Amino acid sequence: MVKIPLRARIGRQMQPPPFLAGEDVFESGAQIYREQCYFCHGTPGHDSEYAKRMYPAPPQLWKKHGPRGVVGVSDDDPGFSYWIVANGIRLSGMPSFKGALSETEMWQVSLLLKNADKDLSDPVKAILNPPVR
Ligand code: HEC
Incomplete structure (x- = not known):
């Protein structure tokens, strides 16, 4: 999880999303996630194998964690995740x-992660976890 000083810095630089979340946004976000993110951050019900061999380990963004059972970064502002996606986190993968x-x-993709705790539509789920043939 992101360290406190970085959290404070992101909090100061954070912007609001330029559009609202919705099915189209989630489907596009899922496509991007499947192309660029899942091999480090996992998909619903499937953790990344690769993550176990990285330090720091990429958090599994579809999994519940902590005492409150928060799913991934769904408790963070989308602007917070946007900052991380745009800037990366130095000295990490x-x-x-x-x-x-x-x-x-x-x-x-940031708006999708904000809603990782919601029951997403079947098309979105199928993009994240393509059916095995
Ligand atoms: C090569 C592996 C890798 C890829 C690919 C990757 N990440 Fe990450 N990501 C990490 C690691 C490692 C961290 C944790 C860094 C730390 O703890 O300092 C992280 C952290 C994050 C965080 C912060 C999580 C938290 O707990 O606050 C978010 C959000 C995130 N990544 C989103 C994404 C998105 C979206 C993509 C695709 C566009 C992506 N990442 C692609 C490795 C990766």
Whole structure:
């Protein structure tokens, strides 16, 4: 989990999302997540194998943690996750996605993670965990 000084800095620099969450946003976010994030951060019901061999270990963003059973980063503002996706976290495996993803894409994936504790639609779930053939 993100350390306190970094949390404070992000808190000061955080922006509000430029659009609202909704099914389209979640489907686009899930596509991006499946392409860029799942191998470190896992998918609903499936933890990343890779994460166990990284230090610091990438948090599993679909899993409950802590005494309150919070799912992933669903208790953080989407602007908080956006900052991390855009800037990365230094001295960790968390890359910066500025340049690799557009601002819209970074917001889509951040809004998806904000709603990781919700019952997402079947299409979104199928993008995150494609059916095994
Ligand atoms: C190569 C592995 C890797 C990839 C790919 C990756 N991350 Fe991460 N991510 C990490 C690690 C490691 C951390 C934890 C860093 C720390 O604890 O200092 C992290 C932390 C985070 C956090 C903060 C979690 C918290 O507990 O506050 C968020 C949000 C996040 N990543 C989102 C994403 C998103 C969205 C993507 C895809 C666009 C992504 N990451 C891709 C490794 C990765």
